[in-house]
Amino acid sequence: MAINDYFHVTAAGAGDKSGDSWANAMDEAAFKAHLEGAVVAGDVHFVKDDTYTLDSSIDSSARSGTAVSPIVIIGVKSGTTNEGANVAYSDWSRDAADRPFFDCVTFKITTGDYYVLRNLSLEGSDTEVLEVGLVNIVENCKGYNDSGVANHDCLKTGTYGNVINCEIESESGDGIAAGSYSNVSFCYIHDCDNAGYAGIKISSNICDLAFNILDNCAIGISSSSRDVIQVLNHTFYGCGVDVNETNGYGWSCINNLHEGSTTDGYKWTTQTDINFFWKNHGNDARCNDMWDLVDTTTVFQDYEVSTGDPKFTTPGSDFSLQDSSPNIDNGMGISLGV
Amino acid sequence: MINEKYSYNGYNPESQAVKNKKVELKQKLLSKQIIYKEYSAQISAMKRGFKYMDLTKELAKDFNNTEIIGSSFAQREPFTDVFPSDMTGVTFINCNLNNCNIPVGNTVEGGTNKHHKTQNDCEEWVVDAQLKPIEPLSPERYDKFGLSKNPKDISATPLIESIIGIAEKEKVKADRKAKILEVAGNPTLLDELINSGKEL
Numbered sequence: 001m002a003i004n005d006y007f008h009v010t011a012a013g014a015g016d017k018s019g020d021s022w023a024n025a026m027d028e029a030a031f032k033a034h035l036e037g038a039v040v041a042g043d044v045h046f047v048k049d050d051t052y053t054l055d056s057s058i059d060s061s062a063r064s065g066t067a068v069s070p071i072v073i074i075g076v077k078s079g080t081t082n083e084g085a086n087v088a089y090s091d092w093s094r095d096a097a098d099r100p101f102f103d104c105v106t107f108k109i110t111t112g113d114y115y116v117l118r119n120l121s122l123e124g125s126d127t128e129v130l131e132v133g134l135v136n137i138v139e140n141c142k143g144y145n146d147s148g149v150a151n152h153d154c155l156k157t158g159t160y161g162n163v164i165n166c167e168i169e170s171e172s173g174d175g176i177a178a179g180s181y182s183n184v185s186f187c188y189i190h191d192c193d194n195a196g197y198a199g200i201k202i203s204s205n206i207c208d209l210a211f212n213i214l215d216n217c218a219i220g221i222s223s224s225s226r227d228v229i230q231v232l233n234h235t236f237y238g239c240g241v242d243v244n245e246t247n248g249y250g251w252s253c254i255n256n257l258h259e260g261s262t263t264d265g266y267k268w269t270t271q272t273d274i275n276f277f278w279k280n281h282g283n284d285a286r287c288n289d290m291w292d293l294v295d296t297t298t299v300f301q302d303y304e305v306s307t308g309d310p311k312f313t314t315p316g317s318d319f320s321l322q323d324s325s326p327n328i329d330n331g332m333g334i335s336l337g338v
Numbered sequence: 339m340i341n342e343k344y345s346y347n348g349y350n351p352e353s354q355a356v357k358n359k360k361v362e363l364k365q366k367l368l369s370k371q372i373i374y375k376e377y378s379a380q381i382s383a384m385k386r387g388f389k390y391m392d393l394t395k396e397l398a399k400d401f402n403n404t405e406i407i408g409s410s411f412a413q414r415e416p417f418t419d420v421f422p423s424d425m426t427g428v429t430f431i432n433c434n435l436n437n438c439n440i441p442v443g444n445t446v447e448g449g450t451n452k453h454h455k456t457q458n459d460c461e462e463w464v465v466d467a468q469l470k471p472i473e474p475l476s477p478e479r480y481d482k483f484g485l486s487k488n489p490k491d492i493s494a495t496p497l498i499e500s501i502i503g504i505a506e507k508e509k510v511k512a513d514r515k516a517k518i519l520e521v522a523g524n525p526t527l528l529d530e531l532i533n534s535g536k537e538l
């Protein structure tokens with residue numbers, strides 16, 4: 001990666017607020033002005049743990065990085081003294097307690113293309129809290145949309161979005177609205193419980209979703225006529241409908257654990273048999289209607305489905321499995337004799 | 339004099355109290371007294387500060403003749419009383435004071451102090467004292483899609499989805515249609531598309 005320059009950001013700012021060092025750290029206003037009017041490919045920003053209150057939206061959609069020189073924003077701990085290239089991984093805000101907090105209030109943050117956002121916490125009530133352009137990586141971030149207005153989502157990705165290891169919550173809209181070719185993995189998506197809205201809303205074809213926990217969402221994963229979607233190794237707990245699709249095809253749903261769905265495990269509006277279900281866990285006894293318009297009688301069914309209490313360590317809070325869980329060593333792996 | 343208690347949302351990550359609170363919450367998480375989302379929510383609450391809070395019962399002397407910098411006191415409903423009514427001499431610098439009533443005798447420098455409310459188009463509009471919409475809170479979003487910013491054009495009935503979201507989806511459809519038409523009439527572009535393996 002070709003780095004252009006390093007910038008430093010604190011809530012209060014310091015010195016000339018140019019961002020060239022902690023002594024000259026940008027404040028929120030200077031950071032906003034920089035992102036909207038000056039940032040260029042390869043710029044790396046270290047944002048110290050603090051509270052950043054927006055009084056208008058930050059819109060850097062007109063300014064983009066490149067594939068080899070993305071624009072990077074990384075949250076770092078409040079006590080960080082290292083600067084520029086000397087900022088170490090140990091300075092990063094890996095723990096939730098250390099992430100800088102962007103109180104977006106009624107506003108939002110919009111990025112251009114080729115951004116990398118890490119270790120940030122964002123909260124707001126606009127139509128989205130964070131909207132990223134094409135080819136972005138959002139990692140170890142928390143997003144929360146506290147709006148009471150329907151359809152106000154937490155995070156919206158453009159095409160080729162990557163959302164990894166994030167915590168997502170939305171009071172009244174979708175948690176993540178994922179664009180085409182997006183990847184959502186290792187995320188904890190919870191309490192997106194407004195009727196009709198989802199933890200992950202797939203808004204276009206070809207997405208990879210893996211190892212996410214969807215906890216107490218009205219719909220876990222929702223889409224309408226979207227094709228070629230991979231849903232792998234998820235935990236669905238206490239959702240209304242875990243996976244909701246109309247007539248999409250080319251889906252692979254493998255190694256997913258469904259528990260406590262109040263309406264459906266998998267729901268297709270029109271049975272569409274060119275989809276693949278294998279080694280999923282759940283049945284009607286624990287998920288109301290595990291297979292709703294999904295074949296359970298012919299060659300298209302999930303012949304390896306398992307059932308029963310998955311034996312979470314603490315259902316609803318600790319989703320690790322007890323030693324006696326029927327799901328341990330029961331997923332799909334390589335079975336070609338190699 | 340900067341008001342230490344109310345500036346920057348009252349969150350000072352360098353203070354011993356904040357450090358102690360973080361340690362306490364972490365210990366509660368590790369000992370399973372709280373679950374992760376509670377831990378995360380309490381951390382956020384600690385940093386969120388004064389948003390949606392009612393401070394009218396606080397003592398005016400805690401505020402009087404101070405500068406409050408970079409804090410959010412934003413409220414959900416327009417024209418909400420937030421501060422003690424006898425508070426005076428406070429200068430709010432770059433604060434979010436939306437939907438906050440500011441008592442007479444105090445000053446707002448920078449930041450924002452608009453009163454707004456969700457309208458039938460599922461967007462926030464700045465409202466007057468009679469709660470009538472005047473202009474969008476984020477007019478640039480209306481400009482982006484060529485939507486009217488005249489309050490007379492707000493839907494008479496509540497929309498299910500934000501007018502911005504609807505316009506965005508329509509734009510995606512229109513762009514896709516334009517691209518299809520462009521590619522369909524251009525064999526070179528068609529070959530490029532086929533060879534790229536990408537969909538429109």
